[in-house]
Amino acid sequence: MRIACERLVTRDEVLDHALIDLDGDGRVIAVESDRPGARADHVLALAIPGLANTHSHAFHRLLRGRTHAGGGDFWRWRDTMYRVAGSLDPDRMRAVATAVYSEMVAAGYTAVGEFHYLHHRPGGLPYPDHAMEIALAEAAAEAGIRLTLLDAAYLRAGFGKAPEGAQLRFSDGTAERWLERWHRLRGALASSHPEVTLGAALHSVRAVAPEDLGLAVGGLPADAPLHVHLSEQPAENADCVAATGMTPTVLLDLTGALSARTTVVHATHLTDADIARLGAARVSVSMCPTTEADLGDGLGHAAELHEAGARLTIGSDQNVVIDPFDEVRRLEGGARLASGRRGVLPLGTLWDAATTAGHTSLRPGARTGIEVGEQLDLVALAPRSARLAGVRPHELLGAAAADDAVASIVRGRYQDSSALRTRAWDAFEEASHGE
Numbered sequence: 001m002r003i004a005c006e007r008l009v010t011r012d013e014v015l016d017h018a019l020i021d022l023d024g025d026g027r028v029i030a031v032e033s034d035r036p037g038a039r040a041d042h043v044l045a046l047a048i049p050g051l052a053n054t055h056s057h058a059f060h061r062l063l064r065g066r067t068h069a070g071g072g073d074f075w076r077w078r079d080t081m082y083r084v085a086g087s088l089d090p091d092r093m094r095a096v097a098t099a100v101y102s103e104m105v106a107a108g109y110t111a112v113g114e115f116h117y118l119h120h121r122p123g124g125l126p127y128p129d130h131a132m133e134i135a136l137a138e139a140a141a142e143a144g145i146r147l148t149l150l151d152a153a154y155l156r157a158g159f160g161k162a163p164e165g166a167q168l169r170f171s172d173g174t175a176e177r178w179l180e181r182w183h184r185l186r187g188a189l190a191s192s193h194p195e196v197t198l199g200a201a202l203h204s205v206r207a208v209a210p211e212d213l214g215l216a217v218g219g220l221p222a223d224a225p226l227h228v229h230l231s232e233q234p235a236e237n238a239d240c241v242a243a244t245g246m247t248p249t250v251l252l253d254l255t256g257a258l259s260a261r262t263t264v265v266h267a268t269h270l271t272d273a274d275i276a277r278l279g280a281a282r283v284s285v286s287m288c289p290t291t292e293a294d295l296g297d298g299l300g301h302a303a304e305l306h307e308a309g310a311r312l313t314i315g316s317d318q319n320v321v322i323d324p325f326d327e328v329r330r331l332e333g334g335a336r337l338a339s340g341r342r343g344v345l346p347l348g349t350l351w352d353a354a355t356t357a358g359h360t361s362l363r364p365g366a367r368t369g370i371e372v373g374e375q376l377d378l379v380a381l382a383p384r385s386a387r388l389a390g391v392r393p394h395e396l397l398g399a400a401a402a403d404d405a406v407a408s409i410v411r412g413r414y415q416d417s418s419a420l421r422t423r424a425w426d427a428f429e430e431a432s433h434g435e
C-alpha cells in the first residue's frame with residue numbers, strides 16, 4: 001500500500017509531497033518527500049503522527065453529561081461511578097469500550113492505555129477465561145486502536161480498610177493472587193490477542209498496602225509498563241502521611257515502584273521533594289487536564305515535573321472529553337495559569353507528550369509509527385478547516401480540535417473518522433440499552 005501526504009508534520013520536520021510505502025503487514029518500507037503527483041491508495045492533505053492516550057477508564061464514558069446537577073466533590077462523583085461499575089457485565093463493557101475506542105481513533109488517538117480494575121463479577125467471584133479483559137481486547141480490535149491493557153491491583157478500600165460494595169469486583173484479595181491472575185492473563189492474551197500489550201497498574205497507595213506494593217512490583221517482568229494513580233486528591237495524601245509518615249511519592253519510591261518504566265497518573269498535589277524524586281526516577285507522568293478540571297482535582301505541576309526530568313504525557317481518563325488537542329492545549333494552559341507566563345512548555349515537549357513519550361509509556365522502546373520498519377500510525381487533518389487556517393505547522397497541536405481529524409491509519413489500517421463516529425454512536429446505544 002502507498003500513502004501520499006501533501007504535507008506531513010512531525011515534531012521536528014515538515015515534509016511536503018511525502019510518499020509512504022507499506023508492506024502487507026502495514027510496516028513502513030520507505031518514506032520519501034518532494035514526490036508531487038505520485039499515485040497512491042490514499043491521499044492525505046495534512047497528516048501528523050498518531051497520538052497516544054496514556055490513561056483511560058473506558059466505562060466512565062457512561063457518566064458523560066450526567067454528573068453536573070447536584071455538584072459535589074471527587075468522592076461524590078466516585079459514588080456515582082461505583083453505581084455504574086456495579087452494573088457492567090462483559091457484553092456491556094465490550095460495547096462501551098467499542099464506543100470509546102472508536103471515538104478515540106476518530107479524534108486522532110492511535111494508542112490507548114486502559115487502566116482496568118473491573119475484573120470480577122458483582123460480589124467478587126471471578127469470570128471464567130478473563131471475560132472482562134478479553135471484552136476490552138475485542139473492543140480495541142473492533143475500533144482499530146493499539147491497546148495496552150494496564151491490569152490493576154486493587155486490594156483494599158483505603159488504609160486499613162477492606163474492600164466493600166463495588167470494590168469487591170476490583171479485588172483479587174491478595175497481591176499474590178493478583179500476580180497469579182496477571183500471569184495467566186498474559187498467557188491467554190498471547191494466544192488470543194497477541195496485538196495487545198499487557199501492562200500492570202497499582203491502583204493507588206489507597207488501594208494497595210505498603211507491603212503489597214513491593215510484592216506486586218517484584219512479581220512483574222522488568223519490561224512490563226507500570227502505571228499508578230498518584231496524589232490526585234489532598235485527602236489521599238493526608239491519609240498516607242497519617243498511616244505511614246510518608247507522602248505517596250516517597251512510599252512508592254521506597255517500595256520500588258518508581259522507575260523509568262513507571263507512569264504516575266495525575267500527580268496533582270505534590271511537595272517540592274516529591275517533584276525532585278519523580279524527576280530523578282525518570283518516570284512518565286500522565287496528565288489528564290480535561291478530567292482534572294471536570295473533577296475539580298486542581299492544577300498539576302507540569303512545568304516543574306518537566307524541569308525535574310519527568311516525561312509528560314496526556315490521558316483522557318474518564319472520557320468526558322475525547323480530544324487529544326484539547327488535552328495538549330490545557331496542559332500548556334494549566335502551566336500558564338499556574339505561572340502567569342506564556343509558552344511555558346517548549347513546543348517539542350508538547351509534541352513529545354502527545355506522541356513519543358506517550359507511546360513509550362504504553363510500550364517501552366516504542367518509536368513513532370512513521371519510521372521504517374514500524375507499522376504505520378498517522379492522523380489526517382481536514383485540509384480546509386477554518387480553525388486551522390494560517391496556523392504554523394508546529395503549532396497545530398495547540399490549535400486543532402478532535403473534529404479536525406478526518407481519518408486515521410493505525411498499524412497500516414486506514415479508517416475514516418466519520419465512519420468511526422457512527423460506530424461509536426451505535427456501540428454507545430448498545431451499551432446504554434435498557435437504562
Ligand SMILES: [Zn+2]
Nearest residue numbers: 057115229317
Ligand atoms: Zn484514573
